[in-house]
Amino acid sequence: MSLTILWFRRDLRLSDHPALVAAAGRGAVLPVFIHDDSVAGLGAAAKWRLGEGLRVFAAALEAVGSRLILRRGPAREVLEELVRESGADAVYWSRLYDPQAIERDTRVKTALRDGGAQAESFAGHLIFEPWEVETQQGGPYKVYSPFWRAVKDREVDDTLATPKLNAPSRWPESDRLEDWALGAAMRRGAEVLAAHCSPGEQAAQARLGGFAAHGLDAYKERRDFPAEDATSGMSEYLTYGEISPRALWHTALRGEASGKAGAEHFRKEVVWREFAYHLMYHTPRLLDGNWREEWDGFGWKDARGGAVRRWRQGRTGVPFVDAALREMYVTGRMHNRARMIVASYLTKHMLVDWRVGCDWFADCLTDWDPASNAMGWQWVAGSGPDAAPYFRVFNPGTQAEKFDPDGSYRRRWIAEGEARPTKTALSYFDAVPESWGLTPDDVYPEPVVGLSEGREAALKAYETFKAE
Ligand SMILES: Cc1cc2nc3c(=O)[nH]c(=O)nc-3n(C[C@H](O)[C@H](O)[C@H](O)COP(=O)(O)OP(=O)(O)OC[C@H]3O[C@@H](n4cnc5c(N)ncnc54)[C@H](O)[C@@H]3O)c2cc1C
Structure with a gap:
């Protein structure tokens, strides 16, 4: 049976996961998360939140008879070693779009392919790939409103169900999450923050369901009042990929079809995130240099x-x-x-x-x-x-x-x-x-x-x- 390493990064979910569906379709799946420089460089709260997300995601994998293997080091070396150890013949992952990730992933892909493994990246972090939305002149958008008009009536595929995961015949060694001490930079703040955080895919889906039922209708009117719990609260789930942006898009569309007044506006906000990625992909200096x-x-x-x-x-x-x-x-x-x-x-x-x-x-x-x-x-x-x-x-x-x-x-x-x-x-x-x-x-x-x-x-x- 073929074995695919699924390299998880910012896609800590089992549903609506194109790379995972493809991996499960070809045989056994070996889920891996790598602590590399991109993790080391995270801010204190983001790193702590990643740790919480990994803890819940590892438990979700165990509940379906799988595991999350944790390894530390440069991604290319870790993956090459895991391919050797496990006998995997393919490595799949969901694409990221910041310049460092693109550079790393390109190197990883070349090295794995040179070594004889299949290496493929998939969509999932965005609804629209940044290169799939173009102005009539063929360039990237610089202004949000025309970007929105260009995508708002597009057909977006339905979300994908969670695939059944077959385990490899032998599990490789894994680091212990506690040993990574991802909350170390938080000092005493972690305990306070934990009271405000419910990580994981299930929590994300429950929150989105509650928002669709009780918040979507009044979203446009109430979304600007910070004392109210009137927005979806989806941003941190999207950050770690505990929910897919496509799930939000379809939730909004269903709301629009059932006459919920705020639903289209919600979809517009989701598209602001797409626009940010479009800008970053086409003009990476957005991140640290003046765009103008x-x-x-x-x-x-x-x-x-x-x-x-x-x-x-x-x-x-x-x-x-x-x-x-x-x-x-x-x-x-x-x-x-x-x-x-x-x-x-x-x-x-x-x-x-x-x-x-x-x-x-x-x-x-x-x-x-x-x-x-x-x-x-x-x-x-x-x-x-x-x-x-x-x-x-x-x-x-x-x-x-x-x-x-x-x-x-x-x-x-x-x-x-x-x-x-x-x-x-x-x-x-x-x-x-x-x-x-x-x-x-x-x-x-x-x-x-x-x-x-x-x-x-x-x-x-x-x-x-x-x-x-
Ligand atoms: C200075 C500044 C910094 C920001 N930093 C971040 C950040 O680090 N991470 C982040 O996710 N958002 C950031 N935002 C955008 C926005 O404030 C948050 O996405 C939003 O507050 C998240 O709450 P929510 O999920 O309840 O949003 P909702 O109002 O429910 O919106 C749904 C989703 O739409 C997207 N969205 C909404 N507004 C924006 C926006 N203005 N730009 C991009 N996407 C948007 C988000 O993915 C959000 O989860 C920033 C905005 C400003 C002005």
Whole structure:
């Protein structure tokens, strides 16, 4: 019987998994996860969340009579060794699209094929492969709306059922997940974060089912209110591939067919993620360089001072901004509206380079995604394609009046000055490093940059930049 190694990466699921279906169709399957440089380089929260995902995924495989073999080292060497050890004649995986992954996977594919094994990559992380969506002139899209119009009526294949997995005749040795200590960089924050996290495919499907039944209809109206649980919560499941984007697409389509008002808007948001990958694939500098290269000359302020530290710590003195940054520290996620506001405050009021914030998000988010994060930051800063114009400076005060009118989001996350602080606000002080020296009895600070003063400084900096 043929044996296929299934190299799992960001696709920790059994259903709607084209590579797994293909592998199961040709014989026995040997599931493997490799701790290589791409894992070593993850931010603290993302790495911890990966560990949680792997723990649940390994148990899901055991429940169907399979196993997850864990190995550490450069992917090519590990896979070549496993092919030799197990006698596998093929290695399959789901494609990734960031430049490092593409480079690694290309080398792995060549080496395996040179060694006589079959090596194939499959779709699954996206609904539309980045090269399958083209403008009429034959190039990539740079603006979201035409991208959406180009894909919205496309036929998308149905999701695939979980295949039956045949075990290899002998299981190779595996590392122990605990020995990888993926939560080590979290220090004491891991316990707090764990209370807000339900990893795994089953949890993802249950959450999506609940959202389809109770949240989809009102999604468009309520999705901007950060105190409400009005969005799907799918981002971290998509990040680790615990659910497929295609499952979200079809959930939305079924909602549209049954007249759910918010369903099309939900599908549009799912397509924003596709657009981010499209941009990253065609212009990889999206990740760490200004997409609009003229922004290389913008005069950002020095980011080393105490102001950035206060932004990171959620101590800017601007309640909506601080609430959002604390939400991220405690839960590993941040509401989309709040992401835009904290990013705007950092890049505009504080005039700090978007990459400083992008890196902090990469360290703190459990749904960290290279493409969506970089696109989001560049969109807010004004340096990205299809970006918000620079002169659009979010005012956290008026945003709070509009989207947190009764202050419940801010009270949920800010303890200082409250006679009876909420449990979630207090949990922030349990999560942060002791070295920050913060307590709920601290005096809530004055704004690090005043709202109108910051807005004027941002506009002036932009005028100077434009004139140069
Ligand atoms: C500065 C900034 C940084 C961001 N960083 C990330 C990140 O690291 N990882 C990440 O997944 N998203 C990121 N986003 C996008 C967005 O904030 C999150 O996807 C969203 O908050 C996740 O919540 P949800 O799953 O409940 O979303 P829903 O509103 O339920 O949307 C459904 C899905 O659509 C996709 N989506 C929605 N909005 C966006 C968007 N603006 N861009 C791309 N995809 C979107 C996501 O996959 C999401 O899970 C960022 C946005 C900004 C402004």
